[in-house]
Amino acid sequence: MTALPQSRQLTKRAGRSRSKRNLLAAAIFLVPTVVLILVLRVVPTFVAASQSLHRGIPGSIDAPAFVGAQVYAGLFQSPGFWQTLGQTLLFNVIVNPLQIFISLLLAVLLTRGLPASGVWRTLIFLPAAVPLAGSTIVWGLALRPDGPVNGVLQALGLPAQPFLTSPNQVIGSLILIVSWIGVGYWMIFLIAGLNDIPTVYLEAARMDGAGALRTFFSITIPMLRRPLLFVLVADTVSNFVLFAPVQILTNGGPQGQSNFLMFDVYNQSYNLSNPYAGSAELVILLVIMIAIVTVQFRLLGRGEDN
Amino acid sequence: MQVHKGVRRWLIAAAVTSIAAASLVGCSSSGSGTSATALPTKLTEPTKPVTITYAGAAYSAADIKPVIAAFEKAHPNITVKYEADPFNDFNSILGAQLSTKDKAIDVFDVDMPRTAAYQARGWLTDISSVFPDLKSKVDAASLAAATVNGKLVGMPYQSSTNLMYYNKKLLSAAGIADPSSSPSGRMTWEQVGTDAKKAQAAGAKYGLVFDQIDRYYQLETLSSSAGGGPGGTGTGNLTPAVDNAGWTKALTWYGDLFKDGVAPRGVTTQETPNLFANGQVAFFPGGPWWAPMFEGSKDLDFGVAPYPAFAGGTAATPTGGWSLGLSPTSTHKDAALIFMKFIGLDNGGYSQYLTALSVPPSNLAGGTKFYDNAAFKDPRMAGVVSLMKSELKNTAILRLKTVGYVEFENIITKTYDDIINGADVKSSLASATTQLKSAWATYKK
Numbered sequence: 001m002t003a004l005p006q007s008r009q010l011t012k013r014a015g016r017s018r019s020k021r022n023l024l025a026a027a028i029f030l031v032p033t034v035v036l037i038l039v040l041r042v043v044p045t046f047v048a049a050s051q052s053l054h055r056g057i058p059g060s061i062d063a064p065a066f067v068g069a070q071v072y073a074g075l076f077q078s079p080g081f082w083q084t085l086g087q088t089l090l091f092n093v094i095v096n097p098l099q100i101f102i103s104l105l106l107a108v109l110l111t112r113g114l115p116a117s118g119v120w121r122t123l124i125f126l127p128a129a130v131p132l133a134g135s136t137i138v139w140g141l142a143l144r145p146d147g148p149v150n151g152v153l154q155a156l157g158l159p160a161q162p163f164l165t166s167p168n169q170v171i172g173s174l175i176l177i178v179s180w181i182g183v184g185y186w187m188i189f190l191i192a193g194l195n196d197i198p199t200v201y202l203e204a205a206r207m208d209g210a211g212a213l214r215t216f217f218s219i220t221i222p223m224l225r226r227p228l229l230f231v232l233v234a235d236t237v238s239n240f241v242l243f244a245p246v247q248i249l250t251n252g253g254p255q256g257q258s259n260f261l262m263f264d265v266y267n268q269s270y271n272l273s274n275p276y277a278g279s280a281e282l283v284i285l286l287v288i289m290i291a292i293v294t295v296q297f298r299l300l301g302r303g304e305d306n
Numbered sequence: 307m308q309v310h311k312g313v314r315r316w317l318i319a320a321a322v323t324s325i326a327a328a329s330l331v332g333c334s335s336s337g338s339g340t341s342a343t344a345l346p347t348k349l350t351e352p353t354k355p356v357t358i359t360y361a362g363a364a365y366s367a368a369d370i371k372p373v374i375a376a377f378e379k380a381h382p383n384i385t386v387k388y389e390a391d392p393f394n395d396f397n398s399i400l401g402a403q404l405s406t407k408d409k410a411i412d413v414f415d416v417d418m419p420r421t422a423a424y425q426a427r428g429w430l431t432d433i434s435s436v437f438p439d440l441k442s443k444v445d446a447a448s449l450a451a452a453t454v455n456g457k458l459v460g461m462p463y464q465s466s467t468n469l470m471y472y473n474k475k476l477l478s479a480a481g482i483a484d485p486s487s488s489p490s491g492r493m494t495w496e497q498v499g500t501d502a503k504k505a506q507a508a509g510a511k512y513g514l515v516f517d518q519i520d521r522y523y524q525l526e527t528l529s530s531s532a533g534g535g536p537g538g539t540g541t542g543n544l545t546p547a548v549d550n551a552g553w554t555k556a557l558t559w560y561g562d563l564f565k566d567g568v569a570p571r572g573v574t575t576q577e578t579p580n581l582f583a584n585g586q587v588a589f590f591p592g593g594p595w596w597a598p599m600f601e602g603s604k605d606l607d608f609g610v611a612p613y614p615a616f617a618g619g620t621a622a623t624p625t626g627g628w629s630l631g632l633s634p635t636s637t638h639k640d641a642a643l644i645f646m647k648f649i650g651l652d653n654g655g656y657s658q659y660l661t662a663l664s665v666p667p668s669n670l671a672g673g674t675k676f677y678d679n680a681a682f683k684d685p686r687m688a689g690v691v692s693l694m695k696s697e698l699k700n701t702a703i704l705r706l707k708t709v710g711y712v713e714f715e716n717i718i719t720k721t722y723d724d725i726i727n728g729a730d731v732k733s734s735l736a737s738a739t740t741q742l743k744s745a746w747a748t749y750k751k
Contacts, residue, residue: 057748058712059405059427061634078744144572165571165727253720254727255734270398271716272745273405273427 045286052280059273071280080256081264081281087171088240088261089288095175096236102183103231107190108216121191128185136245139177140164164249167257174258177245182238186231193227194220229300233293240289261285345436349644356641357385358412361403363396364464364628365660373659377648384641397712404429404633412636413645416460418451418626419705419715426709426749430459431632436643437461443651448668451704452629460629461650462668464657467697468517468524468624469690470498470614471582471590471600473510474607477501480508480588485611487689489696494617495528495559498589502568505588513568515582517592518575520722522715524591526705527622528556531615536706537718538742543708544749546742548718549735556616557735561725571727582608594694595664597681610690613697625702627665666698713745 052071056064075081106124110117127135142149143163150160163173197220205215221228241262246252252259252267259267261281269278362370367390374386389411391399397420403411405427416424424430434457440449448462470493474484482501485493502513518524526536534552539545563569573581582590583603591613600606615621630646632639649656655669657676664681666673677691706714721738725731 055748057426059401059423059429061405061407061428080741080744140572144570146570147572162571162727167727167729251720251723253723255724255729256720267716270401272713273401275405 048279048282051275052283055276064276071276072284075277075280075284080259083256084259084261084264084281085284087257087259088285091171091174091242091258091260092236092239092292094171095178095239096232098175099179099182099186099235099239100228100232102179103186103190104228106183106187107194108220110187111191111194121188125184125188127181130181132181132244133248135181136177136248139180139245140249143173143177165254167253167255170250170254170258174242174245174250177249178239178242182235186235189227189231190224193224196227197223225300229296232296232300236292236296237289240285240292261288345431345433345643346640347435349436349647350640351381351644352383352638352641355383355385356638357387358636358638358641358645359387359389359410360645361389361391361400361411361414363391363393363417364415366390369660372661373649373656376659377645380648380652381641381644384644386645400429407635409635409637411633412638412642414631414633416452416629416631418448418462418629419707419711421452421460421629422454422707422709423711424631425454425457425459428634429631431634431636431639432457432459433461433632433643433646434458437647437651440651443670444668445670445673445698447625447698447702447704448627448629451626451707460631461646462627462629463650463655464627465666465668465698466593466595466625466627467666467694467702468527468591468593468613469693469697470611471592471596471608472611473505473582473585473588473590474609475585476505476508476510476588480505480510484609487609487611487693489612489621489693489700492612492621493614495531495614496617498614499559499563499568502563502589503566506568510588511586512570512581512588514563514589514591515569515573515578515587517578517590517596519569519573519578520719520726521575522705522718522722523624523626525556525560525722527613527624527703528560528616529553530622530703531619532556532559533619536703537714538706538708538710542710542749543706544710544746546739546746548721548742549732549739553735554731557722557725557731559616560722561728561731564726565728569726593665594681594690597664597684597687597690601681601684601686606686608686610687610693612693613701621701622703623697623701625698626704627668666694710742710746710749714742717741717745 051064053066053068054064055067055071056062110121110124114120141147144150145160145162145165149163154160161169163169201219201223202215205219210218242260243262243266246258246260246263247266250258252263262285265278265281265285267278268281269275367388370388370390374388377386378384396415397417400414404414416430421430437458440458440462444462445465448465449458452458452460452462470485472485477484480501482504485491498514502510504513506513516524522537529548529552530536532552532555534550534554534556535547536543537546537548537553539547564571570581578590579592579596579599581587582592582596583600583606585603585606600608613621613623630649632642632646636642650669654672654675655667657667657669657672664679666676677695681687682690705711708714717738721734724734
């Protein structure tokens, strides 16, 4: 009878040393990532937060003075900042649901055994493989008032549009450009998610007499929750920090209508060498993004454990 | 439990490291101003090999290569590492490097209108004691642009001027006579606008396209010619003065070009020279530096005329260019100053080593050689040499001299873009005034 506790103790000891070894291995593998996260994410966030509480002559090599929340107060009193904030939210309220809706639609279509679906999938994904700056420049040329898109419109008897040069159409034009790229990219994640849904559920639903719509909303969407949550969060974040098309095509205009927060952070920090206002805007952007992503997690992450 | 303890230990370690790193960064970014080391009054050649870094945007690495080769031959102990930055991003790149006291740069190009701003930021070094007598060696406008409050803070090396190219084929198709190349035959903007429309009706794709379509460098001349001034007034030129009759007149005229389709919307400054080179534009007010490119288009029959002015207004042509600034953090100030002297002064300066130079150098002796350039011998450029000399002497205007120039240029460029895209001129200028007031408040405290 004494043999048993002894062997238990031995197993326990072996287990302890194994878990120690595992921990060491995990630590070694994690170190590079943790260091990168610290250097590239955590530290800059602290620096930005600290910088947003200071003010100095733009670009000056002299030490800035601590001014508390004055930089924030200045921003909240500036009509330009409110316009920036409003336009950023407007852009995101439209672009994120739109991109996810189209991606989901395409993903469902392309998993329905259409003829040559591989070719379609490749064609739709292809824009994501082109560097963003490159496709932005091509779109900029295409959408010029005397460019090919207007050529096609006029050939069809439709009036030419000002697109990026109009304060009323600039957001729509930017949505078109980023969606052309984004939709195919996010679609791939959703296709993977759809292919992961065990067919038994779909068959069971069919046997229970559920129609296509009922199956989609009661089986597909709930089973797709994880990839959908990822796509929703990642897409939202990428659109909030959208920069290249604004920098290359609109420079924040016309009339400040595309002066999104991320672009203004860059403009303040680098063009105007005013990292204090830039950092304050960055902190505000961060707070907004965290709030929105938290809501998204609450909505879609709910029922994850069931 | 073991695992949890381990994780906790890791989390604590991570938190401590991050706080330590953050405080380190905090320290380095909040250090006190640099104590400028005294400059030598007599430049001494280094006895050991030294490498200096030169950040530039005026010339590409290939264009500047013969100049640097000549310098290194004359000064064998000094090697120059040239970092070419794109013009559009140059100011932000400099800002990022110099405001963090980057020791990597010794010498850098200074866009002349930004001199006062850079000086206020502490990016430049007072070099008056090293070069006390530039007056007799460089042109007056360049010297004025490199001087702030009586201190020489840069070595001016390149100036500039503008003229108006026209496409002979497109004008003759519309029955328009070639404009004169003499300053006394200067056209009015009103006339150019009317002729541009005629040329467009006769087949030109665009009537009139400005080289720097939305940049203050070129468009300042419009508001200046219309009597609107450079855009700032009062102490330090820090009171906005763009919401006035002159600016309104000039920009209404300019905005109408786009409204009427005489000039294209949605085109960037980078694209405009190609439009003229491809024979799509009747009138192209622009820099002489495009001459080699236009001459390269064999089928392009063009001529040059004086830069126009508004009827009843004063003639105004763009000028200003580049200086070399010495970084206060440079650890090779001697070598850097020897390089600056070579570029700006030695034997007429850098321009003699360039093969395809078509921008006037600031150095007066170098200027003489510049006008002998092959680019100006092409028959299509007939009359350009005396025209450039006359414009530089009589009509050249510098950009607004103020410590708040960076913000000014940023806001004014956006205002131009809005007007080009059809925004109301009066309200755009009023909005620019509000933005300038808020941006310049920092400097008035």
